[in-house]
Amino acid sequence: MTAARSQSRTRRLESFWVNALIALTLTVMLFPFAWMILTAFRTQTQNTSSVPVWFFVPTLENFVAVIVGQNFLRYTLNSLIVAAAATGLGLLLGLPAAYSIARYKLRGLAVWVLVSRIIPYVTFLLPWFLIFTQLKLTGTYWALILTHLIITLPMIVWVMIAFFEDIPIELEEAGLIDGLTRFAAFYRIAVPLVAPGVATATILSFIYSWNQFLFSLILAGPDTKTVPVAVFNFISYGSVDFGGIAAAAVLITLPVVVLSLFVQRHILRGLTGGGVKG
Amino acid sequence: MTPALNPKAQTRGAVTLSSFVDRHLRWLMPAPAIIVLALLTLAPLLFNLFLSTQDRSVSSALPIRDVGLGNYVEILRDERFWNAMWQMLKFTLIAVPVQLGLGLGIALLLNRQLGAMQGVIRALVLLPMIATPVAVALIWSLMFNPQLGVLNYFLETLGLGRSLWTADAALAIPALALVDIWQWTPLVTIILLAGLQSMPEEPFEAARIDGASPWQLFTRITLPLLQPALFAALTLRLIDALKTYDIIEVITQGGPGIASETLNVLAFRTGFEFLRIGYASSLLTVLLIVVTVVALGVNLLRRRA
Numbered sequence: 001m002t003a004a005r006s007q008s009r010t011r012r013l014e015s016f017w018v019n020a021l022i023a024l025t026l027t028v029m030l031f032p033f034a035w036m037i038l039t040a041f042r043t044q045t046q047n048t049s050s051v052p053v054w055f056f057v058p059t060l061e062n063f064v065a066v067i068v069g070q071n072f073l074r075y076t077l078n079s080l081i082v083a084a085a086a087t088g089l090g091l092l093l094g095l096p097a098a099y100s101i102a103r104y105k106l107r108g109l110a111v112w113v114l115v116s117r118i119i120p121y122v123t124f125l126l127p128w129f130l131i132f133t134q135l136k137l138t139g140t141y142w143a144l145i146l147t148h149l150i151i152t153l154p155m156i157v158w159v160m161i162a163f164f165e166d167i168p169i170e171l172e173e174a175g176l177i178d179g180l181t182r183f184a185a186f187y188r189i190a191v192p193l194v195a196p197g198v199a200t201a202t203i204l205s206f207i208y209s210w211n212q213f214l215f216s217l218i219l220a221g222p223d224t225k226t227v228p229v230a231v232f233n234f235i236s237y238g239s240v241d242f243g244g245i246a247a248a249a250v251l252i253t254l255p256v257v258v259l260s261l262f263v264q265r266h267i268l269r270g271l272t273g274g275g276v277k278g
Numbered sequence: 279m280t281p282a283l284n285p286k287a288q289t290r291g292a293v294t295l296s297s298f299v300d301r302h303l304r305w306l307m308p309a310p311a312i313i314v315l316a317l318l319t320l321a322p323l324l325f326n327l328f329l330s331t332q333d334r335s336v337s338s339a340l341p342i343r344d345v346g347l348g349n350y351v352e353i354l355r356d357e358r359f360w361n362a363m364w365q366m367l368k369f370t371l372i373a374v375p376v377q378l379g380l381g382l383g384i385a386l387l388l389n390r391q392l393g394a395m396q397g398v399i400r401a402l403v404l405l406p407m408i409a410t411p412v413a414v415a416l417i418w419s420l421m422f423n424p425q426l427g428v429l430n431y432f433l434e435t436l437g438l439g440r441s442l443w444t445a446d447a448a449l450a451i452p453a454l455a456l457v458d459i460w461q462w463t464p465l466v467t468i469i470l471l472a473g474l475q476s477m478p479e480e481p482f483e484a485a486r487i488d489g490a491s492p493w494q495l496f497t498r499i500t501l502p503l504l505q506p507a508l509f510a511a512l513t514l515r516l517i518d519a520l521k522t523y524d525i526i527e528v529i530t531q532g533g534p535g536i537a538s539e540t541l542n543v544l545a546f547r548t549g550f551e552f553l554r555i556g557y558a559s560s561l562l563t564v565l566l567i568v569v570t571v572v573a574l575g576v577n578l579l580r581r582r583a
Binding site for chain 1: 296297299300303304305307308310311312314315318319321322323325326329336384387388390399400401402403404405406408409410411412413414416417418420421423426428431460464517521523524527528542545546549550555558559562565566569570573
């Protein structure tokens, strides 16, 4: 009796400590986000007080300043255009490739697609900068869309290989017997079956294009700047506008966080190049 | 696996194209992606190698000289290059081991707490690595601010002295590594958690019956079974830590002075600020060699283990 009771007590104590440590970890992990949001809703006076102001009446002035004063919507539109086009092209090229790799077990090709993950992006940037300058393409959306394909295309292929491998081949075989060509079996049977996978790949690819900083930093022009670059330029003028910076950070991150909620299970697959299933 | 081709399609001449497509579908379907990827990555890679043998400025007004391996010889004597190598290694050697250790600890904790909360926690854990790196860097630079940053407020509250954080040459790399640790420990956690949750129960039960202690269970069964996941996490983190760019560029721009100028940052500056394309290309070749050697080295280690 007593032994059993003391064992259940140790177990409860252990579970208390496990939960306490998890809570501590989450606090440390989430604090920068909480601080970002608090800072974004405080006035400059509150933000520069020597003791942090924890309770205050939230103000929207930082958001108004960023959106109106910094032309934020224009840059958001640029980011949207680039991310949407790079994702669309990535799907167009990546879906058939992923299908073929999955169905014909082209392992070597899958590895080759992964190699691009090892190469530092600056290595691509220098040659692309010279080539785009020659072609007078720097500052255009095309320069950004093409370089963002370096990120979106492998990401889409990695994610989709796993989804295509998960669907049974019998359905496509039945289609072939009914007189479909193999290519038709791909787009009329296989693709609709992996629709959830396509949605996942689309969202992941969009997020990574949206987050991309380096390519746009060099290849974007004043009118095609994407949001991360625009925000980076806006802080580099030596301002210590805490609220403005935090508001900009909130505005860049918000769409990504919302989108990530739909694909959490698959983010791992995208981040690790299909190596690990979440 | 290979269903018979539709006989009707073969007999009709009008569909020869479609039957050709069907017979070679295995290569035709990935071909456009392969060609585009090769043009986007392989071609610039080779071009970059070619550029590294030139003394070439961004400006087309200046003449282009072939210098053969001259840039690489210059690299060996360039103190700024050796500084950049050292900063890159320091950053990686601080960030990656801490990420693996913390990630393992948190994964073991989460694995114990199999409740309804796990879904919520998994969603939250994703936030640091999914958030836009520029935004992450901006927030940390506000928190690092020596006068008004909240981190110094915490230090003072705890009775510790203020710190200059990234404004201190000696602390710039450790502080940047702290950001990287915050950002990427979650990835290690999730990879290892996936590994823990896919482990078979039997070896643990057998060992428990044999009277193994929890520590023995951990070192003799959990860790060996977790090895593939550990190596996956290690490889990914090493590759990315060596190449880190965004957070360094936004938070310190390689400063103060060149205290946090890693090889990637130096190569970028050499190309786009000092406008020495040829030299920048050779720096990038060295960076690529380092990353490849490290990736292959870890792979070799995994096969041995």
